[in-house]
Amino acid sequence: MTTLSYSVAIILMTMGLWAMLSKKNLIKKLMGLAIFQTGIILFFISMGAKEGATIPILDHHGYGGIYSDDYANPLTQILMLTAIVVGVATLGLGLALARKIYAHYGSFNEDDILANLREPNE
Amino acid sequence: MSSQWAFLAMGIPFFTALIMGSVGYAAPRFMRWIGATGITLAVFASIGLWSTVSTDEYVSYFFGGWLPPIGIALEVDRISALMVLMVHGVAALAYIFSLKALPNELPASKHPVYYTLYFLLISGFVALAVTGDVFNVYVLFEVCALSGYALLAMGGKKAYVPTFNYVLMGSLGACFYLIGVGYLFIKTGTLNMAHLADVLPTVFFSRSILTAFILITVGLFVKMALFPFHGWMPNVYTKAPVSTLCLMAPLGTKICVYVLLRVVGYVFSMEYMTNILAVQPIMMTLATLAIVVGTLYVVYHRHLTRIIMFIIVSEIGYMVGGIFLGQMDSVIGAVYHIAADALMTVTLVMVAGVVRHCLGGDAIADVAMMFRRLPTTAIAFVIVCLSVIGVPPMPGFFSKFLLIKGAFMSGYYGFAVALLIASLTAVFLFFRFFEGYFYMKTDNTAPSVIQEPWAYRIPLVVAAIGLVGFGLSFSYWYGFIKLALPLGLA
Amino acid sequence: MLIAIEVGLLILVPCVAFVALWLRDLMSAVIVLGAYSFLMCLVWTGMGAVDVAFTEAAVGAGVSTVFFIAVLFNTTRNITFNPLDVSSKLVALVACLGFGYVLLQGVSDLPDWGDPYSPVNAGVSTYYIENAYADTHVPNLVTTVLADYRSVDTMLETTVVLIALLGIFMILKKDRPAQSDSSDTQAHDSLIIRLSARFIAPFIQLFGLYVVAHGHHSPGGGFQGGVILGTGLILMAMSMGMASAKRLLSIPRMIILAAVGVLIYAGWGAVPLVYNGYFLDYSVWESVFGSMARSHSMLIVEIGVALTVMCGMYGIYMSLVSDGGMQEGL
């Protein structure tokens, strides 16, 4: 479990990076971005996990003492909430741009778009 | 409480943007007055912050009243106060310029939204310069980047493809930075910059810190368009509207350089960078290459906007080189150059915008026409060119002098040579523009002088005067910056 | 806990991600990506991050899938193929290998998974867990840290949603409204769908409000509640047609509401400035609310967040699906 969850996070990030760099389709690139970001989130969440801890909501309003070992780390979760929301905002903007590109060049494919760009009378 | 200035400098543009967003559709007539009030107040706030820092040296501001490792703090030293002053000064100039430039570029129905994003972008830049929390930097990167994407995409049909690439590259840079922060966080358990600087020396010799260093620097390099990662920048900036460019080109990359200084100089410490990692040769090679490549492209291109973009690429090389040289003088030179270069770039971009709008193009021939027809612009252009070349009373001279001095002191002669070559190229470039005035056959025989609108002339004149003033007051700034430098500089 | 299930999920997740990237039909790839997000939620729930899982379920699996589909609906779902470009693949391969290598190098000396005494878990977070309830009287620690200790982050994050809404609106907006041929926008109207959407939508809204208001005691809060409220509106827009959706909440009104949402947040935080306190320092409200000052303030800022996120998600959907024209949609 120690290396597994970090490794999975790294695999996901690498996969996302691969898609962003090598895929020709703009939508696939955005999917790669989404996968990259989930990889990062998994990385952060797994660093804040604790063996045998419960969710970070205090039982019975903290009555009977609060022990930090009993609750998962809230800090990493906040950071990742931020990252998720930022991710969806970026995704929306990217999709809007992809939509505009499709409207002008009639394709999501990077090569077609570049070929179209070079044509002088486009 | 004088430390309130630290918040007001970022809060005033933020609230201005929100008020604009709320009333923009109901009362579009008031937009420019709200904006003018906001930017004036913001400039006052930054001056207040500057004077506070001149006496107190250091201002901390704790959001929510929680002390740093628990809450988020703004930490303003003298350098960041200078950066705030720079951002607000440039933003004020750009705002005045955009009042006239924007109606030429965008339909009026988009103006309220445009200015909302514009002010959010300004507040994001300011906050990046003053925040003291490494994760907050990521969020602010995204605030700046997203509003930047939207503003840059306004350049019309040609701008969409470069902007899409910029979305990918910008997100990639921010993600790299975030992973790096993750590695730092997992070894130290804190996100506050000052606290990190305290905790890090105990874990200096671990691989994860090395990984964190690599990822953070690479992420910042992508964001600031240093040489191997510069591909996205010239394309997206040349296609953007000029009023966006006035804000993005001077500040977007410079602020990232400052963040790099903060992260490398204050969090990792210069000692880690030079003695433990010994990455200095790699970084200096990158910086030198950036200068050389930028210079080559400058010679190659024939349009003013594009030339400015590659000047930026090489100037980024100056600053990164100055930071990684690790000498006291070179770091002062780099910081001074960040501010000077922001002023120079905004002037150059405004000149390009005026030429584009008044003369209909920005090729070399059009620029040469400028000397005949737009005298005010031409004078500003000459002044800024002198500064780019590095003629003595101008700020470009002092920063270059300090950088070359630092390069010689630490033995990176290649960097010094690259700087000199860049200066020579600037001379060449300037004369290429200027020769057009003498030798070019103009097709219409009696070129008439046109008057630029006031909204173009005021910022140009102010920027030119500011440039000269910034150069003349160099000794003051030298002492001012020197007191805030990171520890461990020779 | 059930380690076996978690290991299985962790192995399954990259496989599903691979399939999502590998599929040649964009619509199917988007659906698989939604499934991937959902599996990710399960993994995070297993690690005790319920709030993150909730957000991912609402945002990653829900709304972003809808955004993808909204774009694909207007464009194409096919991928065109060009001859294999070896050099770019090679560059990407080298970059990915380098990146993976650097990351794996860093992993080797990280603390163990689930170690309660690792620096992350023993550092600042201990303070949050042990003192948050005494400081704020809110049992959900995530909400506490989100809306009080690190509230500037949250404010900026809400701003990011606002920026995305404004940016997408500005990018997609047509300069002139297109000639509206509203001939067959309602052609595919179905009674069953409309009725059941009408029946379910109020419950969705109610649930969204519950999530916003109950975020102090259970997983949830402004973001999740806002997204749920937004999906309720999206459901109405899908089933009732674009025209009635615009009657419900037009785009300018939506932008104003989204800005007002952030303004509620920032304005509430700016009140302490009058009393010479720090920005977002809720303790000045103690004269009004007593010891619950921070708790109530959190509720108010969460309402601001929910307003912005609701308008943001709905506005982004409307812009994307109607191609900025706001004339016709799904």
Place this chain on the structure above:
Amino acid sequence: MIINMVLVGLVAFGTTVTHGGPLHSVFNALVGVLLIAGLLFFLSTCVGILRFPDFYTRLNAAGKGDTLSTILMLVACALMVITSAHHVDRTVVLSAIKIIMIVNFIFIGSPTATHALLEAAHWSEIKPWKRNDPPC
């Protein structure tokens, strides 16, 4: 409605059952039976989706089997929440009621979604499968 009544009755009855009594094991067995039945229906759904020849028949399998199996499993969950609690208090009953609400929404939402898909297929003129066509 009837399902709801039955469910609420079951849950209410479940709350009265004491730990370790004979009825408790009956309830546990009921949970097991419901879970297994749900899994079986899921299995048949999978087989249907894979084996049926065209879109309409596949959707038939998916829509019906999926709804029923999900509901069965959720009912099992609702009962399990009650029976596995050490002592029945407000939060336990609330969770059970929430699960019953989910059952209701799935009961409405899932068939509507199936209907929407079918209608979309009809509009895009996908022909139903005839006996002699090759399976697509």
